[in-house]
Amino acid sequence: MPTGVALRDAREQLFEAAERILLRTGPHGLTSRAVTTEAGCAKGVLHRHFADFDDFLAALVQDRIARLDAQAAALRAAAGTATVTGNLAAALTELFGPVAVAVVGLVTFRDDLRARLRQSTPHGLPLLSEATAMLAGYLAAERDQGRIAEGADPGTLAPTLVGAGHLLYADRTGPPPTTETVHAMVASVLTGATTE
Template sequence: MPTGVAIRDAREQLFDAAERILLRDGPSALTSRAVTTEAGCAKGVLHRHFTDFDAFLAELILDRIAVVERQSAALCEAAGTSTVTANLTTAVTTLFGGSIAASIVALITFRDDLRTRLRETRPTPGIPLLTEATTMLASYLTAERDLGRITPGADITTLAPTLIGAAHLLFADRSGAPPEAAAVQRTVTTVLADAVRIPDRP
């Protein structure tokens, strides 16, 4: 490479650099030059792996969607353990608090061409990543309903997106302090108030 450092896994290093910029400076600061500078590599490295910058961003989002899908499998496996409220509090905190999800949603909203490209790749309704996160919670709630810990008449198709929307709002302020665990748990408890069978015990 003419400048920068050798990269063992260029794609992942570029993805990680983009995440750091998103978290630190927001979507308006995310440019190809900013990403390669953050990654410590030559600008040509990005264009060697991706046809253009929107293609890079689309791949970044698809990669992070795959992470959500893996989290979904783990959450469904947790059905019947701990409590429904505790499992969902952990799930939404992992999704929005310790990850890039909220910043990814802001990026998708910020870039029209990126939304168009993502719709061509994943022709599913809704906002990419939030759609998969909603599916994750719906699958888990369905599993818990089958186990009898969620009421038979619970409207899971409404509960899942409501919980995702409420949790996203809690974590959406990039400049502020993250919400306390008690606030997240209170939100989950409120959304599920009429759906979780009492007592909600391990």
């Protein structure tokens, strides 16, 4: 007798189930049984697609990292438009959505997962390191357009923005920061760096 339901795209449905669990209970509630139960499938489905649960979690994080590519392209395309502060505030707000904040918590929570992710993210915290590179690329593009001061260092500004942004969004239980709060933080970090 079959169990569970047929999965159209098993990997994506398992990822979505894991994200729902992360949002509801945090990293401590994320187990292979919880994921397959949430997805409505047999436990064996997860192990058919992934070598083990840590392999599944690494793929989940890498999927989130891959989603940054589209955001990075859109942010680079925004160079020279609107304001640098506004573009960065919008990028940080998108970056630190509830699922991404939960994924950062998961990476922090699980040492074995971080070790696996070292293959693709050799330095820093996976997801946040790639986000830092995204912001640094944008800041460099704005510097090339003259909207960031020639002496400003995107390699310093970007991690400062990501770190401050993460602190604003890190409390999963409270309300997210307001648009004004994020904008004010970005403006403060960029003090003296923009030519706007």
